[in-house]
Amino acid sequence: MGLKPATNPDVEATSIELSIDGKTVTAKDGVSLYDVISMTGKIIPAMCYHYTFDPFGSCGMCLVMQEGKKAPVRSCTAKAAAGMVIRTEGEDLFLARKKAVEKHLSVHPLDCPVCDADGHCELQDMAFQHGVTNLANAKQKFIPEDTRSPVLDFNMNRCIACAECINVCKDVLMIDALQFMKKGGFNQVVPKGDLPLNCEFCGDCLAVCPVGAITNKFSKYLYKPWQMKKTTTTCNYCGDGCQMYLETKDEEVVRVTSPLSWKNKWGDRSDTAKGHGGLCVRGRFGFESLDSQNRLVRPLVRESGRLVEKPWLEAMHGLVDRFVAIKEKYGPDAIAGLVTARCTNEELYLFQKLMRTAFGTNQLDSSARYGHMNFVLASKHAIGLGRASNDWEDLTKAKAIIVIGSNITETNPLTAVRIKEAVRVYRAQVVTFDSAITNMSKLASHPFLIKPGTEGAVIDGLVKAAIDLDVADEAAVGKYPQAFEALKKAVASLSMEQLTAQTGLSSEVFSEVARLFAEAPRSIVLCSEGIVRRINGYQNVLKLMDLAWITGKLGQPGCGVSTVTEEPNEQGAVDMGTASEFLPGQGWYGDPEVRDRFAKAWDAVLPSSSSGAHLVEILRRCRTGQIKALYILGENPLATLPASMEVRAGLERLELLVVQDPFLTDTAKLAHFVLPACTYAEKDGTFTNFEGRVLRVRQAMDPRGESLPDWHIMTALANAMGCQWDYQSANDIQSEIMKLLPGYYNLGQPRKTAPTLDTYLSKGYTTKVGERYQATPEIHAPTRPFALLMGQLLMHSGKLSVQAPGLITIAPNTAKLRMNARDLEHLGLQEGAKVRLTSDRGSLQIAVQADQSVAPGTCFFPEHFNEPPVKDLMTVTVDPTTGVPSFKQMWVNVEPV
Ligand code: SF4
Numbered sequence: 001m002g003l004k005p006a007t008n009p010d011v012e013a014t015s016i017e018l019s020i021d022g023k024t025v026t027a028k029d030g031v032s033l034y035d036v037i038s039m040t041g042k043i044i045p046a047m048c049y050h051y052t053f054d055p056f057g058s059c060g061m062c063l064v065m066q067e068g069k070k071a072p073v074r075s076c077t078a079k080a081a082a083g084m085v086i087r088t089e090g091e092d093l094f095l096a097r098k099k100a101v102e103k104h105l106s107v108h109p110l111d112c113p114v115c116d117a118d119g120h121c122e123l124q125d126m127a128f129q130h131g132v133t134n135l136a137n138a139k140q141k142f143i144p145e146d147t148r149s150p151v152l153d154f155n156m157n158r159c160i161a162c163a164e165c166i167n168v169c170k171d172v173l174m175i176d177a178l179q180f181m182k183k184g185g186f187n188q189v190v191p192k193g194d195l196p197l198n199c200e201f202c203g204d205c206l207a208v209c210p211v212g213a214i215t216n217k218f219s220k221y222l223y224k225p226w227q228m229k230k231t232t233t234t235c236n237y238c239g240d241g242c243q244m245y246l247e248t249k250d251e252e253v254v255r256v257t258s259p260l261s262w263k264n265k266w267g268d269r270s271d272t273a274k275g276h277g278g279l280c281v282r283g284r285f286g287f288e289s290l291d292s293q294n295r296l297v298r299p300l301v302r303e304s305g306r307l308v309e310k311p312w313l314e315a316m317h318g319l320v321d322r323f324v325a326i327k328e329k330y331g332p333d334a335i336a337g338l339v340t341a342r343c344t345n346e347e348l349y350l351f352q353k354l355m356r357t358a359f360g361t362n363q364l365d366s367s368a369r370y371g372h373m374n375f376v377l378a379s380k381h382a383i384g385l386g387r388a389s390n391d392w393e394d395l396t397k398a399k400a401i402i403v404i405g406s407n408i409t410e411t412n413p414l415t416a417v418r419i420k421e422a423v424r425v426y427r428a429q430v431v432t433f434d435s436a437i438t439n440m441s442k443l444a445s446h447p448f449l450i451k452p453g454t455e456g457a458v459i460d461g462l463v464k465a466a467i468d469l470d471v472a473d474e475a476a477v478g479k480y481p482q483a484f485e486a487l488k489k490a491v492a493s494l495s496m497e498q499l500t501a502q503t504g505l506s507s508e509v510f511s512e513v514a515r516l517f518a519e520a521p522r523s524i525v526l527c528s529e530g531i532v533r534r535i536n537g538y539q540n541v542l543k544l545m546d547l548a549w550i551t552g553k554l555g556q557p558g559c560g561v562s563t564v565t566e567e568p569n570e571q572g573a574v575d576m577g578t579a580s581e582f583l584p585g586q587g588w589y590g591d592p593e594v595r596d597r598f599a600k601a602w603d604a605v606l607p608s609s610s611s612g613a614h615l616v617e618i619l620r621r622c623r624t625g626q627i628k629a630l631y632i633l634g635e636n637p638l639a640t641l642p643a644s645m646e647v648r649a650g651l652e653r654l655e656l657l658v659v660q661d662p663f664l665t666d667t668a669k670l671a672h673f674v675l676p677a678c679t680y681a682e683k684d685g686t687f688t689n690f691e692g693r694v695l696r697v698r699q700a701m702d703p704r705g706e707s708l709p710d711w712h713i714m715t716a717l718a719n720a721m722g723c724q725w726d727y728q729s730a731n732d733i734q735s736e737i738m739k740l741l742p743g744y745y746n747l748g749q750p751r752k753t754a755p756t757l758d759t760y761l762s763k764g765y766t767t768k769v770g771e772r773y774q775a776t777p778e779i780h781a782p783t784r785p786f787a788l789l790m791g792q793l794l795m796h797s798g799k800l801s802v803q804a805p806g807l808i809t810i811a812p813n814t815a816k817l818r819m820n821a822r823d824l825e826h827l828g829l830q831e832g833a834k835v836r837l838t839s840d841r842g843s844l845q846i847a848v849q850a851d852q853s854v855a856p857g858t859c860f861f862p863e864h865f866n867e868p869p870v871k872d873l874m875t876v877t878v879d880p881t882t883g884v885p886s887f888k889q890m891w892v893n894v895e896p897v
């Protein structure tokens, strides 16, 4: 516990002076003596210590002599105090540490040749450093290996009982899945209750284990650490942007590691506010998709109804001829493009440039349209900032966090770890509003289960309560009196009784949360899929902005309204202009000055601003026959969108469908040309994470088969279409972006931009605010009593993770509808029983399974799987302002069959 006071931003620990090896050192009172010693640059052995969690003091290595004490003291658990006189070196200390190593080695199997940690083992290093050669009393433990987990094997013969695994899981991750248990005469690490490990499978315990006691099932016996090439890159699964090392041997990824390691045990505890360096299960164990047997390795061309392999040149000639012919015959507006936000910034930039200059169309969109655009457009409209207002450090140090419509531990697990640190170290009050029983709600000080789809009404209640309680910040609202009056008038018409009935919350809840949010010195709202992917997403983000504004939390350091992103580069997709409303840098496409600037830079005539189309409109135009050719880069609308969108009909009507992807997706199976693209591990570039940090993506392996980086294929395509692009590498594209968007490459630093509220609150706010506070009574027929929700699982990310056998082993498609055990009981259903699931859109039979995270009255199916095709029961509602299609919630009936 020694370190916490020094990391609390609200408590200034007093400075003290002590002597270390004869030198006077200044330190914070109460921090670990070990930290103070390592701050001086002196590294003394420490096998059970790691700066990310509190010292445990079991290994006996960090011994120092303290004046006035006869025996050496363990410096990790000793707290620094004024006047201490410490000696860290000497023969006596060397021998004492050597004795500790001998003690550990005397019960340790000398099976280094077959241990994954051989060459990356702290015990080996310590034995070497201390010259431990002969152990007369060594004895073996003969403990059987625990191989019950799908991911990790536990070999307790090698365990040195340092508890690092237990501590990281309990303290940093707040999962607490491991414990010590006395078995067979030895203290062993076992999964809680000695049951098979059932946890988040993040592998952080594996990372901090200083020996080979925990091993990775997917790479066991496949390598020796020194045989591997280590490439630092950015995870491709979600928008948190975790830094990772792809470790390859013979051109195959063998394992993924990260900055969190027993090797990096020295650090400033307060730095963990920016991240602890770990990974989640997807990042650590989802790498097998890179070497998947399903990878496309050669171009495919449709001939006589079948896709057949062709050489690149032949395929490219064929598809360019078709694009040129379509453009000549029907004009550029017969062409459109969709791109995935798993591409790099450089590729996204090139994609929109290709569509606008080579093809001459502004019908283009990216997967950011599935929700993030609701946040971007609302936040840009309100405060001039088209992304989240806060970074990880803000979240960690916040005093009040409202998590609304976000199953954050599943979707963005490392952002969730920041909120956990906020709870554990900084004592934040965390409020959760969700219609699922989320992991975060179990840690929150104020967890609230709400009725499905009532997030908007919850925000209404909070804004109304803040006004009724008079907790509005005088300075914030006093600057814009007319806007505040208009807001008061808008919410006055809302009935608290109706809001409580609608949401399932009491009026006291609204009051308590509004007050704590307003009164905390640093307050943040974090909203994600339950807001931005649902009906009224855009308006609901604006209402959250209202809440933050009137409580004085907009534009204040460490405060704001933020979101996270599902795909790694959704923010980059928006910033690079892969949306019909934006040019790079989020310049409005409709602004002639902005358009003119890019037209000049690209030496091109840009399509008119009225011709643009977003995802839903593009698909509609495919169906009507207006669009004849569609270029899809990494997107898979057929597998993503519900049947009611008639995606198949639209795609089948096209004269030319080109899909560029690492895998033969459902959409690719319909294509006329399929181009094999590299994964992120086979190319260079950057991603922009949800905080606005630009992070390097580095090539770790050669492209599989004949696959090529997307930027390479687009350059060839543009040149064949008559452009003169000379990009030889991702760096060349970066140079061009740098010239057009000075400062965009911010070297991994979060971009802090002050919000500008003036225009929004002074112009037009008063006339518009009323629309978003219309009471929206719950409409669903009594014959459809259950809310069917589709969403993400921790173990998966979109449809990409299903290509990773490891993640499928951990979380296969059970093909079952998840329901609360109480509802199953009411319906008289046993686990695995079949039901008929019926919505206004159709009906299907499906088996059920009990899931304790699913609230009564709801049922859940993971969006990663289409077997059975539950998504086709969903209707699609398109946001009138942003074009975001929402299709993740539907009222259904569940009947036993
Ligand atoms: S894998 Fe992660 S969650 Fe599971 S026991 Fe290890 S640290 Fe804990």
Ligand code: SF4
Pocket (backbone or CB within 6 Å): 158, 159, 160, 161, 162, 163, 164, 165, 166, 189, 205, 208, 209, 210, 211, 213, 214
């Ligand atoms: S399994 Fe590894 S990290 Fe855990 S107590 Fe044993 S040696 Fe330490």
Ligand code: SF4
Pocket (backbone or CB within 6 Å): 235, 236, 237, 238, 239, 240, 241, 242, 278, 279, 280, 281, 282, 283, 284, 412, 413, 414, 415
């Ligand atoms: S939290 Fe996101 S970015 Fe980090 S390892 Fe997991 S999937 Fe990757």
Ligand code: FES
Pocket (backbone or CB within 6 Å): 045, 046, 047, 048, 049, 056, 057, 058, 059, 060, 061, 062, 074, 075, 076, 077
């Ligand atoms: S590092 Fe101090 S006892 Fe292990």
